[in-house]
Amino acid sequence: xxxxxxxxxxxxxxxxxxxxxxxxxxxxxxxxxxxxxxxxxxxxxxxxxxxxxxxxxxxxxxxxxxxxxxxxxxxxxxxxxxxxxxxxxxxxxxxxxxxxxxxxxxxxxxxxxxxxxxxxxxxxxxxxxxxxxxxxxxxxxxxxxxxxxxxxxxxxxxxxxxxxxxxxxxxxxxxxxxxxxxxxxxxxxxxxxxxxxxxxxxxxxxxxxxxxxxxxxxxxxxxxxxxxxxxxxxxxxxxxxxxxxxxxxxxxxxxxxxxxxxxxxxxxxxxxxxxxxxxxxxxxxxxxxxx
Ligand code: 5RP
Numbered sequence: 001x002x003x004x005x006x007x008x009x010x011x012x013x014x015x016x017x018x019x020x021x022x023x024x025x026x027x028x029x030x031x032x033x034x035x036x037x038x039x040x041x042x043x044x045x046x047x048x049x050x051x052x053x054x055x056x057x058x059x060x061x062x063x064x065x066x067x068x069x070x071x072x073x074x075x076x077x078x079x080x081x082x083x084x085x086x087x088x089x090x091x092x093x094x095x096x097x098x099x100x101x102x103x104x105x106x107x108x109x110x111x112x113x114x115x116x117x118x119x120x121x122x123x124x125x126x127x128x129x130x131x132x133x134x135x136x137x138x139x140x141x142x143x144x145x146x147x148x149x150x151x152x153x154x155x156x157x158x159x160x161x162x163x164x165x166x167x168x169x170x171x172x173x174x175x176x177x178x179x180x181x182x183x184x185x186x187x188x189x190x191x192x193x194x195x196x197x198x199x200x201x202x203x204x205x206x207x208x209x210x211x212x213x214x215x216x217x218x219x220x221x222x223x224x225x226x227x228x229x230x231x232x233x234x235x236x237x238x239x240x241x242x243x244x245x246x247x248x249x250x251x252x253x254x255x256x257x258x259x260x261x262x263x264x265x266x267x268x269x270x271x272x273x274x275x276x277x278x279x280x281x282x283x284x285x286x287x288x289x290x291x
Pocket of ligand 1: 055056057058086141173175225226227228251252253254255
């Protein structure tokens with residue numbers, strides 16, 4: 001068994017030296033096939049290299065989440081403002097108009113509800129169905145340190161193998177158990193494992209201390225997960241900090257759809273992500289749009 005990393009040397013992440021991206025605008029994606037790159041270029045805007053994904057897949061384990069009770073009424077009007085939608089195939093087929101050309105990141109794992117151990121997931125989607133739905137990527141949870149860590153990692157690697165066969169990228173979502181410490185050390189570990197084992201991009205949480213080391217040590221793009229609803233200005237600051245520290249976008253849910261004005265919020269987040277607008281200016285923008 002290999003030794004764990006016990007070196008006393010300080011780790012060097014070279015946070016201020018961006019990784020070169022020969023062959024394609026996205027980190028670590030230059031050697032992918034054309035179809036894979038084309039799908040990634042639907043999700044990530046090639047001009048900014050970034051994305052604002054709208055996450056509305058919460059129902060796959062927690063049912064009708066606040067703000068998602070009626071996706072037809074609350075979410076469909078928001079779709080034009082997102083760069084991509086992250087959702088389940090059930091909501092896609094029942095509720096999202098097929099005439100929408102928004103790129104789809106389809107939830108590909110599931111199993112336990114909030115009443116059970118969440119890390120006990122399985123792959124819950126056939127690759128053929130992802131192709132049928134014209135998915136631009138598939139999303140799967142990875143529970144590093146969780147009770148069913150190995151199963152969730154193998155779910156991801158099997159999905160990556162299927163995705164590679166047909167040119168559909170996989171987004172690994174680093175899911176954190178309630179009892180686990182959410183710090184840069186944990187997210188460096190989780191994100192790096194996902195990338196090493198084949199994820200094409202990784203969704204992870206922002207941490208105020210050392211987030212730049214999480215992005216620097218992950219050789220594929222990272223998108224920031226939103227987390228529970230916080231004050232508008234705080235959410236804008238979090239998104240801005242994540243972007244300035246190396247994230248390639250956000251995949252936010254509750255801070256957008258639980259906002260008092262979801263359209264204003266997603267537009268303000270978009271300006272932070274794609275135009276580097278400062279959080280204060282984006283907050284002004286939010287308030288103006290709200291009027
Ligand atoms: C579940 C997910 C969700 O899509 C995502 O984390 C929810 O978004 P938010 O936290 O911003 O409401 O991946 O684990």
